[in-house]
Amino acid sequence: MPGKKQQALSRAIDEAGHDARLSGASVVDHATLQSECEPGARAFWQAVPSRVLDLAVDPAEFIVEISSRLCMQECAVDQWCPLCDAVLDSRGHHSRMCCAGGDRTRRRNGLRNRIFRGAARAGLHPELERPGLLLPSRPGDINQNEQARRPADVYLPCFTGGLPAALDFAVTAPQRQETLYPGCSYCPRGRL
Numbered sequence: 685m686p687g688k689k690q691q692a693l694s695r696a697i698d699e700a701g702h703d704a705r706l707s708g709a710s711v712v713d714h715a716t717l718q719s720e721c722e723p724g725a726r727a728f729w730q731a732v733p734s735r736v737l738d739l740a741v742d743p744a745e746f747i748v749e750i751s752s753r754l755c756m757q758e759c760a761v762d763q764w765c766p767l768c769d770a771v772l773d774s775r776g777h778h779s780r781m782c783c784a785g786g787d788r789t790r791r792r793n794g795l796r797n798r799i800f801r802g803a804a805r806a807g808l809h810p811e812l813e814r815p816g817l818l819l820p821s822r823p824g825d826i827n828q829n830e831q832a833r834r835p836a837d838v839y840l841p842c843f844t845g846g847l848p849a850a851l852d853f854a855v856t857a858p859q860r861q862e863t864l865y866p867g868c869s870y871c872p873r874g875r876l
């Protein structure tokens with residue numbers, strides 16, 4: 685195409701390929717691919733492996749993570765989750781979001797602790813689980829009982845602009861039924 689730079693042509697080809705992949709994807713794969721396009725999602729791909737900085741992933745775990753992000757199958761067929769009896773899908777999505785075995789809680793705590801340590805190193809004087817700061821899970825509960833407020837995962841007494849900040853972390857996934865089918869009464873909360 686005269687007048688077009690190589691970079692522009694490559695970008696047009698990439699975008700056409702991406703659109704074709706999305707248009708033929710299942711609802712779950714569509715959500716996975718769209719999630720990879722969100723800001724910050726590609727940090728995993730760009731991180732330089734370093735054991736010193738705790739950025740190294742074992743090869744087997746790395747392959748599984750890539751397979752999931754590229755919508756590849758991790759096993760041949762769907763099975764039943766031995767912990768909660770939901771479908772253990774062959775893409776491995778349920779194994780990442782099942783809350784029955786406690787892994788999701790451990791991931792959230794690991795994320796919270798990492799942010800806490802980083803804030804402490806930065807001299808921000810963070811506090812773990814400071815009580816009574818965040819709105820309850822159901823905001824209406826605050827009208828009946830001020831004690832219903834939840835603790836902040838990490839409290840920073842002096843953050844942007846000198847103001848305090850209460851950080852709240854959650855481990856979630858774009859493949860959750862509530863995200864894929866909002867308002868669907870057949871989708872139990874917390875299960876894939």
Ligand SMILES: [Zn+2]
Pocket residue numbers: 765766767768769770778782783784
């Ligand atoms: Zn499960």
